[in-house]
Amino acid sequence: MSVTADHSPDTSNGDQATPADRPAIQIGGEAETIRVLTTALGQGALPDVYVSGGQLVHLARVSGKAASAAEHAHQADAGALPVQADPITAPSLTWLLAHHTFVYRNKFNKATEQWEDVEASPTKAALSAVLSSRYWPDVRPLVGVVTSPVLRPDGTLLQTAGYDTATGLYYAPTVAMPPIPAQPSTQEVSEALEFVTRTLLRDFPFVADADKANHIGLMIAPILRPYLGCLTPFGLISATTQSSGKTLLAEIPGYIYGLKHLVWRKNDEDELQKSITSALHSTAAVMLWDNLAEGTEVSSAVLAKLLTGPKWDDRNLGSNSAGFEAVNDRLWLATGNNIRLGGDMATRTALVRLDPNDPHPDQRDQTGFGIPHLDQWLKKPANRVTVLRHLLILVMDWINAGAPRSGHTMRQFTTWAGAAGGFLAHHGVDGFLDNVAEMREADDENTTWTAFLAKWHELHDDNPLRARVLCHSAEPEVIGNQVVDRWDGTFLTDDRDRIPSSKSLGKLLTGHIGRWHGPHVLRSRHDKSANSLVFWVETNPDHDKADHDQTPAADEQTALI
Structure with missing residues (x-):
């Protein structure tokens, strides 16, 4: 079967097309129908069909999409309607075949004693079987839909509407975009x-x-x-x-x-x-x-x-x-x-x-603004193009x-x-x-741990401690008539703002071993005599400063953030 297809987004109803205008697909038994439809799809019998992640998708313009009044006015031209890629299902494949192909069976007419081509629809089972395939080597891959120009991997600008073979992207502009010079003055x-x-x-x-x-x-x-x-x-x-x-x-x-x-x-x-x-x-x-x-x-x-x-x-x-x-x-x-x-x-x-x-930023006078009332200005398509x-x-x-x-x-x-x-x-x-x-x-967790490790080092220096001993040190002390918290509220707490159990604290500490928080880092080793981990805090005042003062030329493996 020879199939030709138009790959521009379809905007016609398709109902007025005659069988002569559409690719003819002859189906038969279930197995034959599955094979024939698979071949037809691979040969491009349906327009705007692509493969994405192993699944066939159909690219179509969407009417009635939520938009502002200005956008609706701009969308008077059907070419400005948003484009959407939808996975093809058995019902949608039935619709596409009915509008863009002439699917028929060869049936014998007893009255005329003649074989005739009778339009038919494949069964749901056959359509589902076709769509179950994840391998479509002859169908163009669709990486995504973009509504504005983007840079291709070779540094050229994709700015021609339609499918771009180099990137697998489909450029569907929603506003008319003038050409961008390859070498601006x-x-x-x-x-x-x-x-x-x-x-x-x-x-x-x-x-x-x-x-x-x-x-x-x-x-x-x-x-x-x-x-x-x-x-x-x-x-x-x-x-x-x-x-x-x-x-x-x-x-x-x-x-x-x-x-x-x-x-x-x-x-x-x-x-x-x-x-x-x-x-x-x-x-x-x-x-x-x-x-x-x-x-x-x-x-x-x-x-x-x-x-x-x-x-x-x-x-x-x-x-x-x-x-x-x-x-x-x-x-x-x-x-x-x-x-x-x-x-x-x-x-x-x-x-x-x-x-x-x-105290009242909403009442600022916008007379001298670069673009007064920018929120309204941006709603005009021509300004967004600018x-x-x-x-x-x-x-x-x-x-x-x-x-x-x-x-x-x-x-x-x-x-x-x-x-x-x-x-x-x-x-x-x-x-x-x-x-x-x-x-x-702005990192609450880092701030909490920085304060906790700083106080830990102040109270216990670099002495190795078991989680149970550390928990015990967090208990408030009664000195005279006063209750004193030696940790000044910096000790880690659970979701109920309570000191965690030694087991829970041990798990928390284990998750932060070797991680720097400000100038402090948590270390640990296995204590054979106690058959458990012991923890201590090391501090390096220059570590935090070096991290903050890091220049853009720093080693590529050192994260700025």
């Missing part, structure tokens, strides 16, 4: 830098240069990701008070790349996992947990796993079977007031701080300069840190990742 670069740093971001109350630099580094991450092939850290925008502009700051990349809002449920890891899986069905490049409760501690094993893994896998929604898998190619952001970090999140986070130093165009010009200028890297390192995000640091240094933007000390101050 000096004037274009100067104007772009002026716009981004002194117009777009000028009026946000960043605490320090590091906060603005970190935000720009996060903003360009979706453009650089295919080029770098790397993960990006969690972006935390933390403000001192309400109406500081944190949500708007997070929404800038959301407006230009696509944004999905998520709900943060404290201490509910199962719900967090479900929300991440659901979010990854969206094509939005930016995922945002907005306005976390004031003082929230972001400490999640699920989120930590997401940020440091190139892929995310989970059970299919509504099913107990494993099956959902997606590339972790999104920018994950959160905003809130005085947000804290716990667990391993500090080493996975790029911090952006805002402090308006104003922002994205300037960012792309700066990226292409960096590429033409040889894409220089800085020496910044950051755990699993060193590739991003080195590239973003090099990009910012190339354009004269200072301070990138310089707020390491502030990051550690």
